[in-house]
Amino acid sequence: MTEVWFDPKQTSFAEVLAHGKRQNCARKIWTTTNAQFQTAKEQLGDDAMKLGDEPRPDKEPKYYLLQTPFKHVPMTAGQAARVNATLAPQPKTSFKRFLSPRQLRLIVMQRRDPKKNWPDAVNVPIAEAWARLPK
Amino acid sequence: MLSHPLIVEAAETHFVPVAIKNNTKDDADAEVLAHFGEKTWNNPVVYFLDAAEKRLAPKLHDEWTAAALLRGMVTALEKRKRTVPEWLRFVANEEQSRRRGLERAVFSQG
Numbered sequence: 748m749t750e751v752w753f754d755p756k757q758t759s760f761a762e763v764l765a766h767g768k769r770q771n772c773a774r775k776i777w778t779t780t781n782a783q784f785q786t787a788k789e790q791l792g793d794d795a796m797k798l799g800d801e802p803r804p805d806k807e808p809k810y811y812l813l814q815t816p817f818k819h820v821p822m823t824a825g826q827a828a829r830v831n832a833t834l835a836p837q838p839k840t841s842f843k844r845f846l847s848p849r850q851l852r853l854i855v856m857q858r859r860d861p862k863k864n865w866p867d868a869v870n871v872p873i874a875e876a877w878a879r880l881p882k
Numbered sequence: 883m884l885s886h887p888l889i890v891e892a893a894e895t896h897f898v899p900v901a902i903k904n905n906t907k908d909d910a911d912a913e914v915l916a917h918f919g920e921k922t923w924n925n926p927v928v929y930f931l932d933a934a935e936k937r938l939a940p941k942l943h944d945e946w947t948a949a950a951l952l953r954g955m956v957t958a959l960e961k962r963k964r965t966v967p968e969w970l971r972f973v974a975n976e977e978q979s980r981r982r983g984l985e986r987a988v989f990s991q992g
Contacts, residue, residue, distance in 0.1 A: 754979035825976035
């Protein structure tokens with residue numbers, strides 16, 4: 748399952764759904780508004796549902812980040828999602844597009860000194876994760 | 883919003899950040915405050931200026947959010963015809979979207 752957060756001022760639910768169908772990952776959908784439900788019902792029939800129970804989080808959210816030193820880099824939620832995607836096989840773009848020079852420098856520092864106590868930053872708010880970095 | 887490390891980085895690397903206290907008397911800070919016509923003990927404001935004090939983005943005075951500050955930074959850099967780093971524009975858009983309100987939906991392959 749994939750939970751998608753989107754800005755309805757930037758893209759419509761119909762566009763998100765169409766993209767999901769093209770990627771073959773939207774055979775079923777759980778909607779969170781009546782407007783979403785109507786749109787999804789028209790396209791997916793009974794495979795469109797209203798979200799009831801909260802989905803259980805993955806045991807390894809941001810899987811690719813977790814396998815690399817990137818897991819120690821404080822990021823915004825949007826950065827983490829994009830950088831995670833760039834670390835998957837056959838990425839469409841480079842992680843460098845999304846990270847600031849100071850964030851990129853942290854990767855270099857971690858590679859130089861991997862035994863230092865670098866805390867995990869995945870799913871930690873960026874200000875909090877930054878404050879935890881070793882001095 | 884000034885605890886956001888990426889806002890701090892953008893301010894330190896793309897601007898010359900200057901903090902002026904607004905609760906002092908008869909000192910340089912009070913002079914600057916008077917120069918810009920700002921009141922003492924008022925809510926904080928943020929100006930985006932060039933060296934000639936030309937305004938590069940609207941003054942922030944009623945929206946103290948990361949989204950507003952980042953928007954001001956991007957606008958100021960664009961006005962000055964500086965390249966806006968992609969990471970900064972990305973984070974500014976993300977904060978703006980979050981501020982406006984996100985929608986969510988859950989998809990399944992099976």
